[in-house]
Amino acid sequence: MTAAPDAPTNAARQPTALPVPPTAAPSLPSVRSAHSAPSAAPASEARHSALALAAVCLGFFMILLDGSALNVALPAVERDVHGSMAALQWVVTIYTIPLAALLLTAGSVSDRWGARRLFVSSLAGFTTASLLCALSPNLTVLVVARFLQGIAAGGLLPTTLAIIARTYPDPLERAKAITVWGATGGLALVAGPLGGGALTELLGWRSIFLINVPVGLVTLHLARRHARETARRESRAADLPGQLTGIVALSASVAYLIEGGSLGWAAPVPLLLLAVSAITAVAFVAVEARSPHPMLPLAVFRRSAFSASVANGFAFQFGGYGLQFMLAIYLQQQWGLSAERTGVYFLPFSVAWVFGTIVLNRRLVHRGPRFLLWTGALSSFVGSALLLGVADRGTWPLFIVGTGLTGLGCGVFSPSLNAAALLAIDPAYAGLGSGLLNTARQVGMAMGVALLGSLIGMHDTLLGLRLSVVLVAACFFAVIALSVRYVPRKETA
Template identity: 40%
Template sequence: MTAPTSARRQRLALLALCLPFFIVQLDATVVNVAVEAIRRDLGGGLGGEQWVIASYTVALAAGMLTAGSLGDRYGARRVCVLGTVVFGVGSALCSLAPTLPVLVVARTLQGVGAAALLPCSLALIVRQFPEPRARAHALGLWGGIAAIGLATGPVAGGVLIALVDWRAIFWVNVPFAALAIALTCQYVVESPPRERRLDPYGLVLGTVALSALAGGLIQVGRSGWALPLIAAGSLTGLAFVLAERRRRDPMLPLAIFSSRPFSAASTAGLLFNFCLYGTLLCLSLYLQGPLHQSAFATGMLTLPLTVTVGLGATASGRLTARFGARVPMLTGFSLAGLGAILLVAADSLPLVLAGGVVLCCCSIAMPAMTSVAMSTPPEEHTGLASGVLNTARQTGGALGTAVLGTLLTAGSAMSLSVPMTVVALGYAAAVGCTLLATRPRDLAALPR
């Protein structure tokens, strides 16, 4: 009876750790189809719509390094549960927001909670599944469920807006958060705490740099503050790097990037989210703009993308366990680049959907990419490494929605050609990162 009981606990523990990532990814895209309804109800132009999305992703990206360190110091399960509570509270506040500024603040609170739970859930999976093949399968399921959440967002948003209103897209997070908290407390084993100093300077500088860059990119062409914000973000980013080099116990130990597989996989993660988050926003706006689709129709039309993302991410775990990380990463990024090329010239509904489906094959690369990055650090730094990887990814997501959303509306009419050209180049760069991250002699040196 012991083995089945142990296996059941492992499955429930994995479910508990997948649920938070699912709702985090769901919330990253569920708002895409709701921005028009939110604008009609609360006011604000395209810049306001982008801030409803960017406030979440910026807070998520900015807080994860600190959250990873807190997980190492106080226990990853404790921090994961706390983050899930904050995320649930933020979701409830979003649904009650009376004005656009209040909604942006509540979205920021959601991002703070997501920042706490995401790297800690990944670190706990690494600890729960120490054997490489079992870990690859677990990461495949973790990535698959999360990818389904990412791609289900527009579908769920369209349905909920049609049946209720835009506020319902936030209420739906609350029961998922409650279930994740209950399962985590019951079945997930706490990681042993390790002494780490906090780095408030790194947190402040990193948050200011990312917020200023995202804000400046969103305001390009709309405000005279755009270039000063971009310059301030760049200078603050430089100050962040210099500060981290000098601190004895920095939030971001730059030595972690001395590992070629980890550095290349993290860069690929940044490009992955930059392209995917930005593309999903562009497709949602394009479908509701030039193609004149309702929020409900937009959600339904993205269903094939949802299925593609879920199947690709789930298959990636099996492919990684059998063939290693290189094959699924190259396959996913190459297909995604082809999809972006198809979208460059897309001007009709069938072409947009065909290009979107091919592009969403990028999900094949995600769990494999995560497996490479998380195989690099020693066990005592899994929380930090998870924080770095997910910070890179969410930074890419924040910048992707800002940059590609701005490029989509840069001309007199919405056009996919310029943003999708940037996406195609991004996926080409991700292929190059894959070749660097998965060199056989580097992977052979990784701990097993």
């Protein structure tokens, strides 16, 4: 890549070399030096860009690895802190709630602060919160630390692509960098269950969080030295009433699903949480409808194709990530597997997901997002349907095939969620559309973990497993139906 600041320098020096006569031998060394000096600049620039990309990918890797590794370590957490199934659900969802709530406003904060500054600040917060998780003396401190992790991730995640765009102004180089960034997510998906299981068995569950500390410090060093700051500009005022009512509505909904599973759906506390959720959800819609600068402009949902794309994002995360949480608990509690062996059982799921993303999606991308969405979701639907036959350890072949097909389908269609959403929204609102989709995905994950975790915690665990799998299959079927009905046929380039 040729950096823009170096181009004028080279152009200015070349005319001074052209008049030199071919016979002027003594002048030849000076001509070479005129050309050799600037050649070091592009090499240095490329090195800085590569290290900035490494920082961004490491930050992204930390966020994804943390969640996938924690799933297989949850039973060890439960034994150590003497928690319940509801407590395990809170350890996961308390991270997702602030992450989902902050995704929509992180863009405006990045505009005012600069993406690099927000990335570094959020990374420092995430690293500190990870250390607090590792040192948690009890469940309360762990839940609070996970909440702080979620806040930091809400600032960290949206800035990664902004820094890549600033670092690689050339579209071709930027596309290559984004491919590396995406592959990092696939690597985290494979490394999470295996690495999390191995670390839990060898060093205990706290090591999953503790490993973030040295990685975070290295990433901070790279980002501070090599990442460039993005342009700062004035942005719209933050929608604090919308932010608050949205957080309360989401938190109360998730709390109802978690506590209802342990206390009973008609118990006083869950019913109170349900009422709070309904009231604050109505208040959120009213606030957003009247706000001059709404966090969630309701007008964008007038386009049925965009609404379907957002619903697809919710369903994907509910099914794909809720399934991982629920099955990791089931394998260890009902099959008696260790955390390490649980990670091995999840290997076909993870590898198939990465294969679907890196190989199949890229080869079929010319067919357009609609085709990839419904065909990938069909594979996931068939795979999750096969999981209805899973019971004792003797049904492990069904588990392997079912999770493999589910992971393959998720890998094929998940990259097309953004493409479908952006095809359905005005290009002027592309950033908002991407933010809404990512928020819906995080909400889906929180709801999936809350509800499926409650079902797997039923007294009849096998019935809970099958009800959970039915819900997961229904989510993938919804992606098929919504994509075929509403997602436009327009093909990508």
